[in-house]
Amino acid sequence: MNAFNQDHFALFGLSQTFALDTALLEQRYREVQAKVHPDKHAHLPEPDKRQAMQWATRANEAYQTLKQPLNRARYLLQLAGHDPRIEDNTAMPVDFLMEQMELREAVAGARVERNAELLEELHERLRRQIKAQQAALGDDLDVRQDFAAASDRVRQLMFQEKLLQEINDALEVADA
Amino acid sequence: MALLQIAEPGQSAAPHEHRLAVGIDLGTTNSLVATVRSGMAVVLNDEQGHSLLPSVVRYDADGTVTVGRDAQNRQAKDPKNTIVSVKRFMGRGRKDIAHIESMPYDFVDAEGMVRLRTSQGVKSPVEISADILRSLRIRAEGALGGELTGAVITVPAYFDDAQRQATKDAAKLAGLNVLRLLNEPTAAAIAYGLDNGSEGIYAVYDLGGGTFDISILRLSKGVFEVLATGGDSALGGDDFDQRVFCWIIEQAKLAPLSHQDARVLLTKAREAKETLTNHSQAPITIKLGSGEYVDVTLTTEVFADITRNLVQKTLGPVKKALRDAGLSPEEVKGVVMVGGSTRMPQIQRAVADYFGQEPLNNLDPDKVVALGAATQANLLAGNRLPGDDWLLLDVIPLSLGLETMGGLVEKIIPRNSTIPVARAQDFTTFKDGQTALAVHVVQGERELVSDCRSLARFELRGMPPMVAGAARIRVTFQVDADGLLSVSAREQTTSVEAHVEVKPSYGLSDDEVAAMLKDGMSHAADDAFRRALREAQVEAQRLVEATRSALSEDAHLLNESERKNVEAAITKLQSVVIGDDRRAVDDAMAALSRATEEFAARRMNQSVQRALAGKKIEELQ
Numbered sequence: 001m002n003a004f005n006q007d008h009f010a011l012f013g014l015s016q017t018f019a020l021d022t023a024l025l026e027q028r029y030r031e032v033q034a035k036v037h038p039d040k041h042a043h044l045p046e047p048d049k050r051q052a053m054q055w056a057t058r059a060n061e062a063y064q065t066l067k068q069p070l071n072r073a074r075y076l077l078q079l080a081g082h083d084p085r086i087e088d089n090t091a092m093p094v095d096f097l098m099e100q101m102e103l104r105e106a107v108a109g110a111r112v113e114r115n116a117e118l119l120e121e122l123h124e125r126l127r128r129q130i131k132a133q134q135a136a137l138g139d140d141l142d143v144r145q146d147f148a149a150a151s152d153r154v155r156q157l158m159f160q161e162k163l164l165q166e167i168n169d170a171l172e173v174a175d176a
Numbered sequence: 177m178a179l180l181q182i183a184e185p186g187q188s189a190a191p192h193e194h195r196l197a198v199g200i201d202l203g204t205t206n207s208l209v210a211t212v213r214s215g216m217a218v219v220l221n222d223e224q225g226h227s228l229l230p231s232v233v234r235y236d237a238d239g240t241v242t243v244g245r246d247a248q249n250r251q252a253k254d255p256k257n258t259i260v261s262v263k264r265f266m267g268r269g270r271k272d273i274a275h276i277e278s279m280p281y282d283f284v285d286a287e288g289m290v291r292l293r294t295s296q297g298v299k300s301p302v303e304i305s306a307d308i309l310r311s312l313r314i315r316a317e318g319a320l321g322g323e324l325t326g327a328v329i330t331v332p333a334y335f336d337d338a339q340r341q342a343t344k345d346a347a348k349l350a351g352l353n354v355l356r357l358l359n360e361p362t363a364a365a366i367a368y369g370l371d372n373g374s375e376g377i378y379a380v381y382d383l384g385g386g387t388f389d390i391s392i393l394r395l396s397k398g399v400f401e402v403l404a405t406g407g408d409s410a411l412g413g414d415d416f417d418q419r420v421f422c423w424i425i426e427q428a429k430l431a432p433l434s435h436q437d438a439r440v441l442l443t444k445a446r447e448a449k450e451t452l453t454n455h456s457q458a459p460i461t462i463k464l465g466s467g468e469y470v471d472v473t474l475t476t477e478v479f480a481d482i483t484r485n486l487v488q489k490t491l492g493p494v495k496k497a498l499r500d501a502g503l504s505p506e507e508v509k510g511v512v513m514v515g516g517s518t519r520m521p522q523i524q525r526a527v528a529d530y531f532g533q534e535p536l537n538n539l540d541p542d543k544v545v546a547l548g549a550a551t552q553a554n555l556l557a558g559n560r561l562p563g564d565d566w567l568l569l570d571v572i573p574l575s576l577g578l579e580t581m582g583g584l585v586e587k588i589i590p591r592n593s594t595i596p597v598a599r600a601q602d603f604t605t606f607k608d609g610q611t612a613l614a615v616h617v618v619q620g621e622r623e624l625v626s627d628c629r630s631l632a633r634f635e636l637r638g639m640p641p642m643v644a645g646a647a648r649i650r651v652t653f654q655v656d657a658d659g660l661l662s663v664s665a666r667e668q669t670t671s672v673e674a675h676v677e678v679k680p681s682y683g684l685s686d687d688e689v690a691a692m693l694k695d696g697m698s699h700a701a702d703d704a705f706r707r708a709l710r711e712a713q714v715e716a717q718r719l720v721e722a723t724r725s726a727l728s729e730d731a732h733l734l735n736e737s738e739r740k741n742v743e744a745a746i747t748k749l750q751s752v753v754i755g756d757d758r759r760a761v762d763d764a765m766a767a768l769s770r771a772t773e774e775f776a777a778r779r780m781n782q783s784v785q786r787a788l789a790g791k792k793i794e795e796l797q
C-alpha cells in the first residue's frame with residue numbers, strides 16, 4: 001500500500017473529522033518528518049534524496065492543510081466530493097453581510113486614523129466570531145454531515161479571515 | 177564530552193568511517209570554518225592561530241590572489257583590486273547597491289548580477305566568494321588531514337533565491353560539496369539550543385557586517401521550528417561605519433577624497449566604532465595622503481545620535497516577524513544576539529528595551545554561526561550518534577509569485593512556508609501548435625511585478641503541439657531544503673515532460689558556471705583531472721556501500737529479478753571504479769541510481785508506515 005497517496009488524515013493516522021487534537025497532529029507530523037526530512041538523507045545517494053524531498057514536501061502540505069481549521073474544512077468537503085464553489089457562489093445571509101460591512105467600515109476608519117487600540121479591539125471581536133463559526137462548522141461536518149451548510153459557512157469564514165488579515169496589515173502600519 | 181559510540185546495523189559510526197564535514201560562515205566582514213571533533217564543535221584556526229578570515233580578496237596584476245588579513249592590510253594601496261564585503265554584491269544588480277558611486281571598484285555596466293573589472297580580468301562576486309571559500313577549504317583540509325565529505329554553508333535567512341544560488345555556485349567553484357545552505361539565525365539557534373537545552377520561543381537577532389536577520393523559533397523536544405523570519409539584506413555594521421565616515425568628513429571639513437584616503441578613513445571609522453563598545457570616547461587622528469590632518473573625537477552620544485535611525489530600522493522587521501508568528505514580545509523566552517555588530521551598546525539596549533529582557537550573549541557572536549553550522553554538517557554527513565536526533569524545520573523568507581496578465585503578481589508560495597514546499601499551477605496554450613511556455617517568477621509581497629524582485633524566467637520547451645487551450649500543462653514549483661526554487665512541467669493529457677531552461681535575472685546560467693569550473697581547472701590541468709577522478713571514485717564507493725546497506729536490511733522489498741538488476745549494476749560499477757575512465761564511472765553510477773530509484777521509494781514508504789503503525793493500534797483502543 002502506497003502511503004504517499006493516502007489522504008492527509010490517513011497519512012498521520014488521524015480520523016477524518018473536523019474535530020482534531022492539534023497536539024496529536026503536531027506529534028504525528030514530527031514523527032513523519034523525523035523519518036523523511038532531507039536532513040536525514042543528505043549523505044545518501046540521489047534517489048534517496050529525491051524521495052526525501054518529495055515526502056517532506058508532502059508532509060508539510062498535509063500538516064498545513066489539517067492545521068488551519070478553514071483549510072481542514074475545505075479539505076473535508078473535497079474528500080466528500082462536495083465543491084463549495086467558492087469562485088462563483090457569492091450568496092451570503094443578509095445579517096451576516098450587514099455585520100461584516102459594519103466591521104469593515106470600522107476597520108477602514110481605524111486604519112486611516114492609525115488607531116491601534118481600536119484595531120486591536122476589532123481584531124479581538126472578529127477572532128471571537130471566527131471561533132464561533134469554527135465551532136458551528138464542526139457541528140455541520142461531524143455531527144449533522146450537512147455539507148451544503150458547511151460550504152456556506154466555509155465561504156463566510158474565508159470572508160472573515162480575509163478581513164482579519166486586513167486588520168493585521170493595518171496594525172502593522174499603525175505600529176510603525 | 178566523550179560519547180560511547182554504538183554502531184547500529186547499516187548505520188556505522190566507526191571511527192575509520194567518520195566523515196570530514198565542516199560548517200562555514202561566509203560573512204560580509206569575516207569568514208570562519210568549524211568542525212565537530214570528539215563530539216565538540218570547534219572553530220579551525222589558520223597557521224598563525226587566527227580564527228577569523230577577513231572576507232577580503234586582492235587580485236594582483238601578476239596573477240596572485242591573496243585572501244584575508246594580508247589583503248586587508250594592503251587594501252589602501254590598491255582599493256580598486258582589493259574587494260571588501262563581496263557578500264553585498266552576491267545576486268545583486270547595480271541598482272541594488274547603495275553608495276555605488278563612492279566605491280573604488282570598476283563595475284561593468286551590464287544587466288544582471290554586478291561584475292567587477294580587476295587586474296585579473298572581469299570577476300563575478302561568485303568567483304570572488306569562491307576564492308574565500310577555497311581558502312577556508314584548504315585550511316580545513318590541512319587541519320583535519322583529509323578531503324572533506326561536505327560543508328554546510330550559512331546564508332542570511334533573508335537572502336533571496338538569487339543570493340542563495342550565487343552562494344551555492346561559489347561553493348561549487350571552490351570545490352566544496354554543499355550538504356545544506358543553512359540560515360544564519362537557525363545555525364545560531366542550534367549552537368545555543370544544544371548548549372543550553374532549553375525549550376521555548378526564541379528570537380535570534382543577527383546583525384552582521386552587511387545583513388540583518390530576525391528569526392523567531394520554537395525549540396521543543398529536539399525540534400527547531402522556525403515560525404517566522406524577516407530582515408534587511410542591505411543593513412549591517414558597514415552602514416554604521418559609513419555614518420561615522422561621513423561625520424568625520426564633516427567635522428574635519430575635508431576636501432573630496434581619493435579612493436585610497438577614503439579606504440583609510442573608512443577603516444578608522446570602523447575602529448572608532450569598535451572602540452566605543454568599551455570606551456565613552458574614540459579619538460581619530462590621521463594624516464591623509466592628501467596632506468590633510470584629521471583630529472576629531474567621537475563620543476558615545478554623538479555615535480548614538482548619528483546612527484539612531486539605523487537601529488530603529490532593525491525594529492521594523494522584528495515587529496513584522498513577531499506578527500507573522502502570531503506572538504507578542506512578552507512570549508519570547510530569550511533573545512540570542514549574533515554577529516559582531518551586536519556588540520554595540522546601543523543595539524544591546526534597543527533589543528533589551530523592546531523585548532523587556534536582557535539579551536543572551538554567552539556564546540561568542542562572531543563564532544556562534546560557524547559552530548552551529550559545523551554541528552549540523554556533522555549530522556548531515558552521516559556521523560550520527562545515538563542521541564543526535566534534532567530536526568530543523570526552516571522556512572522560505574519571501575513569497576514567490578508568478579507574473580500574470582497586466583503586470584500583476586499571483587502569489588504561489590507565501591512567505592514563512594515551511595520548506596521543502598511545492599505548489600502546482602495549471603497553464604494552457606494561447607496559440608494553436610504552441611510548444612513552449614515562459615513563466616516569470618518573482619519574489620516579494622507586493623501586488624505589482626514592478627514592485628517585486630525578478631527571480632528568473634523559466635522557459636518550458638518541447639510541449640506536444642495542440643489546439644490552443646487544449647493543453648493542460650501542470651507546472652510544479654518546488655522549493656528545496658536549501659530554499660532554492662526549481663521548476664518542472666508536464667503536459668497532463670500526454671504526460672510529456674517539458675524541458676526547462678532557466679534564465680536567472682541576477683545569477684549565473686548553468687553554462688557560465690560550467691565555463692568557470694573548466695577555467696579553474698585548466699590552470700592546474702593534471703591535478704584537476706586526478707582530483708575529479710578521485711571524487712568520482714569516492715562517491716562511487718559511498719553509493720555501493722549505501723546500496724549494500726539498504727539491501728542487507730530491506731531486500732524483501734524487491735523481487736528476484738529487481739534484486740538481480742541491482743546486484744548487476746553494483747558489480748558493473750565496482751569493475752570500472754578501479755580504472756581511470758571518469759566517464760565510465762559516472763555512467764555506471766547513473767545506472768545504479770536508476771536501478772535503485774524504485775527501491776528508495778519503497779523503503780521510504782515502509783519507513784513512514786512503520787512510524788505510524790503502532791499508533792493506529794492505539795487509536796482503535
